[in-house]
Amino acid sequence: MSNQDNQNPNGFGGGGFRRGQTLIIIVIAALLTFTAVSFFKGKLHDGVSKELPYNEFLQLVKEEKVQSVVIENTQIKIHLKADQAGSGDRPEYYTVRMDEDGDLMNRLFEAGVETRRERQDTAGILYSIVSFILPFIVVLFFMNFMMRRMGNGGIMGVGKANAKVYVQKATGVSFADVAGEDEAKESLTEIVDFLHNPRKFTQIGAKLPKGALLVGPPGTGKTLLAKAVAGEAHVPFYSLSGSDFVEMFVGVGASRVRDLFRQAQENAPCIIFIDEIDAIGKSRDSRMGGNDEREQTLNQLLSEMDGFDSSKGLLVLGATNRPEILDPALLRPGRFDRRVIVERPDLKGRVAILKVHAKDVLMDDTVDLEAIGLATSGAVGSDLANMINEAAILAVKNGRRAVCQKDLFEAVEVVLVGKEKKDRIMNQKERRIVSYHEVGHALISALQKHSEPVQKITIVPRTMGALGYVMYVPEEETYLKSKQELEDMLVSLFGGRAAEEIVFGNVTTGAENDIEKATGIAKAMVTRYGMSDSFGLMGLATTEDQYLSGRTVMNCADVTAAEVDEEVKRILKRAYTKALTMLRENRDVLDKISDFLINRETITGKEFMEILRRTKEDAVLKREQNVILV
Numbered sequence: 001m002s003n004q005d006n007q008n009p010n011g012f013g014g015g016g017f018r019r020g021q022t023l024i025i026i027v028i029a030a031l032l033t034f035t036a037v038s039f040f041k042g043k044l045h046d047g048v049s050k051e052l053p054y055n056e057f058l059q060l061v062k063e064e065k066v067q068s069v070v071i072e073n074t075q076i077k078i079h080l081k082a083d084q085a086g087s088g089d090r091p092e093y094y095t096v097r098m099d100e101d102g103d104l105m106n107r108l109f110e111a112g113v114e115t116r117r118e119r120q121d122t123a124g125i126l127y128s129i130v131s132f133i134l135p136f137i138v139v140l141f142f143m144n145f146m147m148r149r150m151g152n153g154g155i156m157g158v159g160k161a162n163a164k165v166y167v168q169k170a171t172g173v174s175f176a177d178v179a180g181e182d183e184a185k186e187s188l189t190e191i192v193d194f195l196h197n198p199r200k201f202t203q204i205g206a207k208l209p210k211g212a213l214l215v216g217p218p219g220t221g222k223t224l225l226a227k228a229v230a231g232e233a234h235v236p237f238y239s240l241s242g243s244d245f246v247e248m249f250v251g252v253g254a255s256r257v258r259d260l261f262r263q264a265q266e267n268a269p270c271i272i273f274i275d276e277i278d279a280i281g282k283s284r285d286s287r288m289g290g291n292d293e294r295e296q297t298l299n300q301l302l303s304e305m306d307g308f309d310s311s312k313g314l315l316v317l318g319a320t321n322r323p324e325i326l327d328p329a330l331l332r333p334g335r336f337d338r339r340v341i342v343e344r345p346d347l348k349g350r351v352a353i354l355k356v357h358a359k360d361v362l363m364d365d366t367v368d369l370e371a372i373g374l375a376t377s378g379a380v381g382s383d384l385a386n387m388i389n390e391a392a393i394l395a396v397k398n399g400r401r402a403v404c405q406k407d408l409f410e411a412v413e414v415v416l417v418g419k420e421k422k423d424r425i426m427n428q429k430e431r432r433i434v435s436y437h438e439v440g441h442a443l444i445s446a447l448q449k450h451s452e453p454v455q456k457i458t459i460v461p462r463t464m465g466a467l468g469y470v471m472y473v474p475e476e477e478t479y480l481k482s483k484q485e486l487e488d489m490l491v492s493l494f495g496g497r498a499a500e501e502i503v504f505g506n507v508t509t510g511a512e513n514d515i516e517k518a519t520g521i522a523k524a525m526v527t528r529y530g531m532s533d534s535f536g537l538m539g540l541a542t543t544e545d546q547y548l549s550g551r552t553v554m555n556c557a558d559v560t561a562a563e564v565d566e567e568v569k570r571i572l573k574r575a576y577t578k579a580l581t582m583l584r585e586n587r588d589v590l591d592k593i594s595d596f597l598i599n600r601e602t603i604t605g606k607e608f609m610e611i612l613r614r615t616k617e618d619a620v621l622k623r624e625q626n627v628i629l630v
């Protein structure tokens with residue numbers, strides 16, 4: 001996240017350190033007390049009293065040597081008669097442990113012993129208390145020390161000093177800085193209005209919203225939007241991440257929530273932004289058993305949201321990319337009842353985002369942001385911002401004074417597949433294999449009607465693992481894919497492996513990624529898109545987290561799942577066979593382009609199409625000549 005210049009970690013609970021000191025003082029005091037008490041206790045035992053066995057005690061009573069006894073909880077104090085005084089170092093009194101002796105009182109009475117009952121002495125009580133509490137305090141002290149070493153500010157600091165709340169008096173971000181999220185901006189404009197002039201709404205009797213949830217994949221600009229709302233409304237921006245609330249100790253998160261809301265309420269109108277709210281807002285009835293800390297934090301958040309007075313202009317914005325796991329209580333009216341979807345930008349959105357970020361960068365006339373937008377389908381705002389920056393760095397590296405289109409395309413690749421890995425030198429054989437593999441993909445795409453045009457083929461390895469790749473740029477962005485398009489996609493994904501088999505009679509590990517992708521597509525065709533004849537329109541899987549991995553879970557019987565696997569296998573096999581056939585029929589083009597690629601390392605889509613066209617024409621010419629010769 002950018003734009004943190006005027007952020008300062010807020011003083012939020014700055015008393016943490018002083019409290020930490022207090023704790024140390026308490027511990028030292030407890031230690032001192034303990035030492036003192038045990039010292040005196042020891043003295044009582046060693047110098048002033050002496051313990052006797054019970055039968056010796058009874059003997060003394062019988063011999064009428066005992067003057068008086070004090071019966072306590074667990075022991076009996078015995079004072080002997082004065083005439084029994086022996087040597088000068090005789091103890092002041094004796095003690096004996098209590099025994100089960102029903103006759104004791106009689107015996108004492110008969111021997112004329114003064115008897116008194118007394119509860120345990122205060123030193124004893126103190127001793128028990130200290131010996132009970134002390135281990136606890138010592139542990140507490142130790143943990144405090146450890147946490148300090150981990151840089152957490154100590155136990156008394158938790159819930160206070162280290163809650164990473166950032167306050168920005170003015171975010172300096174406006175809606176103009178957020179591009180391509182028009183629908184999201186529209187819903188948030190209304191919220192800005194609430195903050196600007198809450199009375200306008202309350203006068204008429206409208207209840208102001210308390211919170212809104214920004215939902216979408218990472219990097220689409222949720223934080224940026226929240227800041228823009230604060231910027232547009234000219235109110236301070238309090239932000240904290242959901243994971244900052246969840247601590248090792250139960251109750252800490254809850255106290256952080258309380259503090260955050262207290263602070264914000266004092267400074268209303270303002271915005272509280274909780275990023276990754278799923279970290280605390282996870283559904284409470286999870287199967288894995290509860291998590292007390294998280295539940296308490298969530299409960300506190302819920303009660304704070306119910307408690308504050310929205311007419312003062314306090315608004316809570318939450319962001320998440322896993323809305324499906326949120327506790328329903330969080331989404332009820334009066335809490336995060338508005339949901340603002342922040343989607344991956346479409347072509348228009350991407351171009352707009354590129355323009356926003358290109359504003360501060362010098363660009364020459366060759367730059368065509370539309371083309372970059374087309375080449376970056378699926379990229380989110382943060383990727384695009386990153387690309388512009390990479391392009392600027394590349395331009396400087398290449399000694400240019402402004403960014404050109406080539407820099408931008410190179411930057412797109414850097415962000416999507418990593419930097420060129422110049423030190424990885426493949427041997428000639430590997431270069432040939434990679435070259436045929438990539439041309440296999442590209443050729444099949446070019447030969448099929450529904451595939452996207454090839455922009456570039458390269459066999460320069462990249463840092464993110466690719467040894468070579470084909471870059472496609474669609475002519476226009478589409479939002480639906482037809483069954484035919486998906487099937488064509490499968491065939492071109494298998495083009496690489498098919499080329500290897502045809503040319504080398506052997507296959508390599510290079511197709512791992514293609515196989516994974518193809519399997520995913522085929523599975524989705526069967527289980528989710530209703531595109532297989534055997535299963536028809538039956539939904540067999542559901543998506544778990546649509547904004548992150550897009551992982552799916554099967555929701556059908558095991559037998560059906562096994563049948564699905566069989567069907568997927570059939571679809572993949574069909575696609576591979578088609579890839580083999582197509583490449584065999586076009587072996588001459590495959591060879592020509594691969595040879596060309598081995599020498600050049602990188603060829604453009606134009607060069608590729610040119611060779612393809614020429615070879616085809618030659619073939620037709622040859623055929624015609626043959627016909628004439630015959």
Ligand code: ADP
Nearest residue numbers: 002178179218219220221222223224381382385
């Ligand atoms: P999120 O919170 O959704 O993960 P951020 O708001 O942190 O994403 O986005 C990270 C950065 O990406 C922003 O600071 C901004 O530079 C850029 N960015 C993301 N989306 C957009 C957008 N729609 N318009 C302009 N810039 C964007």
